[in-house]
Amino acid sequence: AQTVTQSQPEMSVQEAETVTLSCTYDTSESDYYLFWYKQPPSRQMILVIRQEAYKQQNATENRFSVNFQKAAKSFSLKISDSQLGDAAMYFCAYRPRGDDMRFGAGTRLTVKP
């Protein structure tokens, strides 16, 4: 069964605009970690942002922020002031304590100049 679901296979955004990528996950755990990774055409997997489930405050990293809704099991990524270099595949990942990480299928983001 798919633990992590990214319902948007592809998204596009105009340069300088804001885009939100969706991610939902299935778990009965209360303590876990969530991640967004970026994979540009170079295929390198790069950590974008990370969230601890016990923290209510949403994580932010410069232009990247998350909307973590624990009850809804939702973990969306917002990219503000989109840049051409943001074009990539984005993967949401879930990791419970002491267990391995599960990835979503990915969302391909296109940035239009």
Place this chain on the structure above:
Amino acid sequence: DADVTQTPRNRITKTGKRIMLECSQTKGHDRMYWYRQDPGLGLRLIYYSFDVKDINKGEISDGYSVSRQAQAKFSLSLESAIPNQTALYFCATSDRGPGETQYFGPGTRLLVL
């Protein structure tokens, strides 16, 4: 120099051949992982190791084996390659702790004819 390296970066082989993918890291991490990436499926865990004497099966270990030769080295073997093992393979490392971030190598693209 890259913290996590993989060799080879690309490989073409024939059905039935034995092939080994190697991973080295200079981050000093105890934990190492092997994933495969297929289009539309995200990354799936093959094997992982929490230290030199520890090897664990992941979600899709059938047809693969691993060896943890040292803290810094973790190799993945396909004893008898088959075409549906054509994929992008990633090695990753992480420090101890339940929510530790995983750092990925550049990936190995494998084609089995």
